[in-house]
Amino acid sequence: QNKFHRGRCFCADKGVDVVLLKNIEKFEIIPASPSCGKQEIIVTLKSAERKCMNPESKLTQNLIKRALGKMARQ
Amino acid sequence: QNKFHRGRCFCADKGVDVVLLKNIEKFEIIPASPSCGKQEIIVTLKSAERKCMNPESKLTQNLIKRALGKMARQ
Incomplete structure (x- = not known):
């Protein structure tokens, strides 16, 4: 699975x-x-596992917008 | 300033x-x-201070979309 990078970037x-x-x-x-020249998106799962998500992927961006969207409809 | 809530929610x-x-x-x-019935947006500032942001505010959502937008243009 994706590894965390010791030192400068997480992903x-x-x-x-x-x-x-x-x-x-x-x-x-x-x-x-x-300290890290690229933007990073890290999700913590309910299983406590942490995963890096691809910030350039439309799917990732839509996922975050969906999470934000839920907030707006609260 | 906004206080952090011990126990269930951060904000x-x-x-x-x-x-x-x-x-x-x-x-x-x-x-x-x-553990916390509402969605929360917490920003960590470069000063290491942590602030709660209003998830229902259009300004907050646009800020995050701008941060995401920057990622897409990398």
């Missing part, structure tokens, strides 16, 4: 495109910074 | 609507769960 590879919204406990969106 | 109040994107080190989007 060593591009990450996955799809994770089921119902399995997600938390999204972390980390904009690029001096 | 004790609605949270702020606006934070400068350049000051943000990380976004956390936490969908509603059994």
Whole structure:
């Protein structure tokens, strides 16, 4: 599975495109910074596992917009 | 400032609507769960301070979409 990169960035590879919204406990969106030159999206699953998601994937972006959308309809 | 709520939810109040994107080190989007019945958006600032943002505010949602948008244009 995708490995976490010790040192500068969390995600060593591009990450996955799809994770089921119902399995997600938390999204972390980390904009690029001096310590890691690329933006990262890390999801913590209800199983406590953490996964990197591909920030450039439309599927990933739609997933986050869906999560945001749910908030708007609260 | 907004207080963190010990126990079930992180955010004790609605949270702020606006934070400068350049000051943000990380976004956390936490969908509603059994332990906290409302969705929460917590930003960690470069100063290490953590702030709750109002998930229902259009400004907050646009901020996250802008952060996501930056990822798409990488």
